[in-house]
Amino acid sequence: MGDLWSGLTQAFWLVVTLDKELVEISWRSLRITLSALVLASAIAMPLAAFLAVRRFRARRAFIAVMNALMGLPPVVVGLVVYVLLSRSGPFGVLGLLFTPTAMIIAQIIIIVPLIASIAHQSLRDLWQEYHDLLISMNVTQWQKMKTLLWDARRALLTAALAGFGRAIGEVGAIMIVGGNIDHATRVLTTAIALETGKGNFALALSLGFVLIALAVAVNLAIHWLGRTEREGRW
């Protein structure tokens, strides 16, 4: 209980005084996660639209696997990415292990199934409504996908935010592939793990509060941005 309280006060002071290291690792957390989010959304959303619009033989199996992969264990993803990027692994020549790029790759793998699954759910419902109209207008596959993606943008935002939530709080994979290097790959979650290991529970807790605040702030900011939109279905 004492740790919880001193964690709160410490978090308060760290934020108020804009502690240099705190700003650095928070900024890095945000940068890595948002990069992963943008890239993962760029992969997952067209994929979801494609799955909604197109009928093909393995579609059901594909969707089932994609849904199952939402629960992909981050530690395993981290380990696989580690082995692939290690100097002795197939992509070793790129020298990416223990860099922010490796962390972004791991996070993309973790959140793509999540974003694609949630996005697919809403796009599928929308497709039922649009199906006859779009078919009768005889538009191309690509135009159908674009229409669905644009008209379901609010729901896609939710999918993206779910991905963001999973990525920003993730520690297992990025600890392994990033190595938690000070001033290079240390982010909020790995710093929390480190401080817990040292027995500095108050500092670890205060970093935890900052992490939660950051996640909330990003969510609010994105929602606010979304509401500035005037036209649209809703």
Added chain:
Amino acid sequence: MIRKFLITPLFAILAMSSMAQAQDVMKLAVTTSFHNSGLSDVLLPEIRKDLDLEVQLLVVGTGQALKLGQEGDVDAILVHSRKAEEAFVADGFGTHRREIMYNDFVVIGPGEDPAGIAGAADAGDALARIATQQSRFVSRGDDSGTHKKERALWQAAGVDPDAAGAWYNAVGAGMGAALNTASGMNAYILSDRASWLNFGNKGDLALLYSGDPVLLNQYAYLPVNPELHPHAKSDLAVALEDWLTSERAAALINEYKINGETLFTFNAQ
């Protein structure tokens, strides 16, 4: 509109994340005990100042550090497990082994000392007393240098920890995390002195036994073999070795104190 709003700053962020640093950068795998001691926070800024070299630390157990060196994922390693280090060099993974400094291991335990190890004759005797009393003991269990040392001590004490009962707990974690566990369980644990002094969550634990010469803990520096891994920055590894064995490093290491206690003794040849 919304897309422009969201995507432009995000791509700016992306572009920045690939920004390279201007100065030299090398990767060094070190043990948790070295990092937890706080000595790295003293040495790294000085290295940066003197050599314009940014040393990126990968804080892992000795087992993983050796593995990282073996695979070429770091440029040099700083560890403390002599047998494993000599095998590392013999197998051609490292060019050579250079001793830098030493500190010592201590036995930590509950303040009331149920096994009575404070009066033990030597380190082996201390552990034997814990085994006889079946007092709870926390082991790193992560193949680190500290863990290897502990295994060797059990062997000397004539106790087989693998056959031990529920009192022996291998947690498979770094020094700080293992100390946390020991504090929570009020158990005995073998720790390096520096990690113990820097540990914030002492609970009822106290330093109960130290001083046996077998508890000395020698740190050595091993550059990764550039013939095996051409991408390894061996020139930077050599520069760092020269610095670590210099008078300047000697002074910094010998003068580093926590609570008035000297932690490391410089002994590079």
